[in-house]
Amino acid sequence: xxxRLSASCRxxxxxxxxxVRLPRLEWFAAQRLEYGRNRLVVSxxxxxxxxxxxxxxxxxxxxxxxxxxxxxxxxxxxxxxHQRAEIVDxxxxxxxxxxxxxxxxxxxxxxxxxxxxxxxxARLIPGLGTVEIHKQLRTSRRFVWLRRHLTPRQYQxxxxxxxxxxxxxxxxxxxxxxxxxxxxIVGFTDVDSRGLAGIERQFDGLLGKQRRxxxxxxxxxxxxxxxxxxxxxxxxxxxxxxxxLLLDATSxxxxxMVSLPDFDPNHPTKAPTGTRFNMNTLGVYEMGSTFxxxxxxxxxxxxxxxxxxxxxxxxxxxxxxxxIRDYHPRGRWLSVDEIFVYSSNIGSAKMALxxxxxxxxxxxxxLGLLTPSSIELPEVGLPLKPRIWRPINTMTISFGHxxxxxxxxxxxxxxxxxxxxxxxxxxxxxxxDGRRPEAKQVLSEEISMRLxxxxxxxxxxxxxxxxxxxxxxxxxxxxxADKSTGDRKGLLSSxxxxxxxxxxxxxxxxxxxxxxxxxETSFKATGGLVAAPTFARIxxxxxxxxxxxxxxxxxxxxxxAPFKPGSGVQRVASFRxxxxxx
Amino acid sequence: MRKTTLVAIALIGTxxxxxxxxxxxxxxVERRLAAVRLDIARDxxxxxxxxxxxxxxxxxxxxxxxxxxxxxxxxxxxxxIRTFDELPEHFAPTDAxxxxxxxxxxxxxx
Numbered sequence: 001x002x003x004r005l006s007a008s009c010r011x012x013x014x015x016x017x018x019x020v021r022l023p024r025l026e027w028f029a030a031q032r033l034e035y036g037r038n039r040l041v042v043s044x045x046x047x048x049x050x051x052x053x054x055x056x057x058x059x060x061x062x063x064x065x066x067x068x069x070x071x072x073x074x075x076x077x078x079x080x081x082h083q084r085a086e087i088v089d090x091x092x093x094x095x096x097x098x099x100x101x102x103x104x105x106x107x108x109x110x111x112x113x114x115x116x117x118x119x120x121x122a123r124l125i126p127g128l129g130t131v132e133i134h135k136q137l138r139t140s141r142r143f144v145w146l147r148r149h150l151t152p153r154q155y156q157x158x159x160x161x162x163x164x165x166x167x168x169x170x171x172x173x174x175x176x177x178x179x180x181x182x183x184x185i186v187g188f189t190d191v192d193s194r195g196l197a198g199i200e201r202q203f204d205g206l207l208g209k210q211r212r213x214x215x216x217x218x219x220x221x222x223x224x225x226x227x228x229x230x231x232x233x234x235x236x237x238x239x240x241x242x243x244x245l246l247l248d249a250t251s252x253x254x255x256x257m258v259s260l261p262d263f264d265p266n267h268p269t270k271a272p273t274g275t276r277f278n279m280n281t282l283g284v285y286e287m288g289s290t291f292x293x294x295x296x297x298x299x300x301x302x303x304x305x306x307x308x309x310x311x312x313x314x315x316x317x318x319x320x321x322x323x324i325r326d327y328h329p330r331g332r333w334l335s336v337d338e339i340f341v342y343s344s345n346i347g348s349a350k351m352a353l354x355x356x357x358x359x360x361x362x363x364x365x366x367l368g369l370l371t372p373s374s375i376e377l378p379e380v381g382l383p384l385k386p387r388i389w390r391p392i393n394t395m396t397i398s399f400g401h402x403x404x405x406x407x408x409x410x411x412x413x414x415x416x417x418x419x420x421x422x423x424x425x426x427x428x429x430x431x432x433d434g435r436r437p438e439a440k441q442v443l444s445e446e447i448s449m450r451l452x453x454x455x456x457x458x459x460x461x462x463x464x465x466x467x468x469x470x471x472x473x474x475x476x477x478x479x480x481a482d483k484s485t486g487d488r489k490g491l492l493s494s495x496x497x498x499x500x501x502x503x504x505x506x507x508x509x510x511x512x513x514x515x516x517x518x519x520e521t522s523f524k525a526t527g528g529l530v531a532a533p534t535f536a537r538i539x540x541x542x543x544x545x546x547x548x549x550x551x552x553x554x555x556x557x558x559x560x561a562p563f564k565p566g567s568g569v570q571r572v573a574s575f576r577x578x579x580x581x582x
Numbered sequence: 583m584r585k586t587t588l589v590a591i592a593l594i595g596t597x598x599x600x601x602x603x604x605x606x607x608x609x610x611v612e613r614r615l616a617a618v619r620l621d622i623a624r625d626x627x628x629x630x631x632x633x634x635x636x637x638x639x640x641x642x643x644x645x646x647x648x649x650x651x652x653x654x655x656x657x658x659x660x661x662x663i664r665t666f667d668e669l670p671e672h673f674a675p676t677d678a679x680x681x682x683x684x685x686x687x688x689x690x691x692x
Contacts, residue, residue: 094637100627177638224642470688471660541657550660552681 083172084193085206086213087186089220090255090430095186096176096200096265098193101149103171104158108137108144110165117163121146124157148191149173174200176265181223184278185216185257185377185428188265196268197276199428201378215430222246222256225541230260230510233534237515237525240490243279244538245407247507249415249498252424252439254375255506255546257408259283279511282379284404288481289343289463289527290414290496291400293451295352296340297417298363300447302355307337307450311350319392324349324399340454341462343478345399352398357389360397366442367413367423369405374425381406400481411509414496418455418475418504421448456501460557464495467532469539471550473500476535478527483514490514495531499539500548502556508542510535661686 087096104125111117118133128147136144149171150158158168174189176182187198195204203214226244234242246255259279263271277283299305310333317324326344339347352360364370364385372380384404386393396402408426416423421443455475458464463478476497483490493512498504515530517523543550649655668678 093640094634097630097634097637099631099634175634177634178641181642221642224646228643469660471663540660543660544658544663549665550663552685 084174084189084208085210087199087207088213088215089182089218090216091219092213092215093220094177095182095216095220096174098172099175101171101173102152102155102168103148104146104150104154104166104168106137106144106146106167107142107165108140109142111137112164114138117166120161120163121158121166124161125150125154178220178223179264179266180262181220181227181258182216182218183262183265184259184276184280184379185218185254186265187377188268197379198278198377202376216428217248217253217430218256218428219545221545222542223258225538225545226256226258227260227262229534229538229541230258232537233510233512233515233530234260237512237518237521237530239512239515239530241279241513243283243407243509243511244534245280245411245509246538246542247411247415247426247509249419249504249507250422250424252412252415252426253430254408254426254428256542257281278377278379279513280407281373281375281377282381282406284381284384284406285492285511286401286404286481286483287410287494287496288400288479288492289345290410290477290479290494291397291403292340292343292348293414293417293455293477293496294364294367294369295348295360295398296336296454297443297447297451298360299336299351299355300450301363301443302359304354305336305351307454308335310335311339311347311354313339313344313346313350315346317346317349317395319395322392322396324395337454337457340477341458343463348398349395352394353391357391357394360394361385361389364397364403367416368409368425369403369413373406373409373412375408376428383409400479407509407511411496411507414498414509415504415507416442417448417451418498418501418507419448420445452498452501452504455497456557459497463526463528464497464532466528467495467497467535467539469499469536469543471553472539472543472548473502473551473553473556474536474539475499475501475504476532478532480526480528491525493525493527493529493531495527495535497535499543500551502551502559505548506542506546508535508538510538661688 083098086094086098088094104121108114114134114137118130118137121133122128122130125147133146136146146166150168155168158166172193173191174193176186176188183198185198187195187200187202189195189200193208195201195207199214199216200207207214226246230242230244233239241260243257243259245257247253248255257280259277261272261275263275268276300307305311313326313329313334314331316326324345326342326346328342328344329346330338330342330344334342334344334347336347336351338344339351361370370383370385372382383406386397386402393402412424412426421441422439423442424439452475455464455477456473457475458477459468459474464476467474467476467478474497476495479492479494479496481492481494483492491514493515494510496507496509498507510531512525512531512534515525517525517529521529664682668682
């Protein structure tokens with residue numbers, strides 16, 4: 001069957017149909033009917049499809065599809081809007097959070113009387129001048145910020161004014177409830193909640209994406225203790241700056257660290273210059289005598305000396321234009337343990353020379369002191385080291401001059417010397433329970449044991465006596481680095497130590513920059529006189545919080561040999577952290 | 583034919599009314615749901631803000647100030663911390679109690 005679509009191509013003769021030849025007129029009528037029928041069939045078919053579609057959709061919507069309801073619900077705004085993740089301390093205490101606020105903006109083209117509007121707004125919002133507002137409104141832009149983060153009262157007042165073209169919109173703002181306490185660690189953001197410093201910057205992407213809080217290793221209570229004691233010490237000794245770092249020696253977790261002066265991260269732009277500087281991770285310092293812990297470790301590790309071996313410390317060493325002297329000269333040959341406890345520069349230099357610069361450099365490298373620390377902060381200082389490692393460098397480095405390191409990497413190295421020789425990279429991020437960060441064995445347990453003995457002896461009978469806290473088995477080393485340049489004189493006084501020394505769990509490093517002595521310290525400001533007592537105060541307050549149980553020290557110290565020059569070697573061997581010697 | 587028409591009309595009428603009430607009900611429930619969801623969101627936000635405020639009020643420095651003002655507490659001295667084993671079983675002075683006393687005195691005079 002053919003359907004003729006136009007009359008112009010009509011055939012000459014009507015076609016034969018069913019064997020009957022129809023007359024011309026009837027044939028035309030039949031053709032028209034056929035057209036009509038075809039049209040009906042086609043349109044009915046289309047309608048059927050359309051209705052079938054509707055039917056399917058109806059069943060789909062009523063029976064199977066509940067997604068639409070969720071979409072409706074979320075369109076109603078019941079889902080919580082996404083906010084930047086919180087930062088919390090090791091116990092879940094909030095260090096940084098995001099709070100809803102309101103921000104004031106204007107459609108400058110819609111404000112009828114700009115001068116009047118500026119006047120009225122300026123009266124409501126302190127710190128925002130009429131001239132300033134008027135200048136913004138004159139720009140004739142459709143969108144200008146007038147003030148970010150209004151207080152709730154200001155928000156009410158602005159709304160009540162009802163000036164056309166002046167609007168308020170929901171905004172959010174980063175808030176640090178603990179203010180200065182963890183400012184250098186947590187860092188801060190700009191008005192648009194973009195991380196500019198500290199953890200906020202290091203984990204900017206993650207904080208913006210994920211909902212779960214970022215958990216740090218620090219404890220806000222320890223931060224408070226560290227800050228309060230350091231502030232007191234800085235005031236007492238009129239120091240320029242100061243820092244304290246508390247590390248978990250068994251995992252490398254930073255339990256707390258403060259750097260003073262500090263700033264309020266809620267108002268970072270108002271921070272005075274220099275206060276944003278994190279001494280613990282960004283500052284590099286020549287540590288002074290505390291470096292002798294590492295020098296002794298290096299000598300023992302290299303196998304060039306035992307504790308009983310002696311070095312000639314009778315006379316100062318003259319090299320180039322330098323003169324290496326002792327502060328408490330003994331004028332005789334000193335054994336390795338005496339060199340440590342009496343803090344002899346001459347002896348240390350001789351020990352380092354005996355080991356050689358190459359070994360010294362390799363050793364410091366192994367302890368991670370010549371490369372930047374991997375701690376999770378953007379503010380990490382680059383250690384300073386001599387370009388060419390001459391014998392003079394080897395000698396001065398032995399007592400902590402010539403290599404400048406950050407306190408945080410130094411603390412980690414000291415932790416390795418007391419914890420049985422494991423170097424843990426210092427970290428600020430709390431790992432999921434049971435997961436321990438990888439450690440590197442950098443020293444033998446034997447050597448670590450000897451260093452514990454030396455550090456304990458230094459507190460019992462050496463320069464570190466003022467760091468002692470009865471019951472907590474403190475051990476450590478004092479340091480007073482000479483930072484004199486030209487006519488300016490000053491010391492970097494420090495104490496680095498661990499407790500409890502029979503099973504070291506925590507390492508604490510206290511630094512005071514340019515302290516001045518007072519009557520109590522006979523007007524001297526060495527590490528043993530200013531940093532050691534500060535160390536003791538911190539330990540006394542922090543130890544109960546850390547769950548360190550006080551012990552009968554004399555019972556434990558009997559295991560050590562009473563310090564007798566050069567005799568420690570045999571007696572100390574009964575003292576081990578792995579319990580084998582018990 | 584008439585009958586079926588009437589039945590059909592009645593049926594349609596019932597269904598339409600039923601559907602109308604059902605829809606009405608569903609709309610009401612949905613409105614309530616939306617309101618409850620909004621309440622939840624508001625409460626969540628309020629909890630969030632209150633938690634921040636709670637943290638702010640629990641600043642260690644503030645707690646120290648308040649405890650200094652209202653409580654007569656002193657710092658714990660190491661001598662005050664003892665293990666159960668060190669506690670005497672009887673009140674007759676044993677070696678352990680003597681030791682504790684001695685160290686307590688040492689602590690006081692220190």
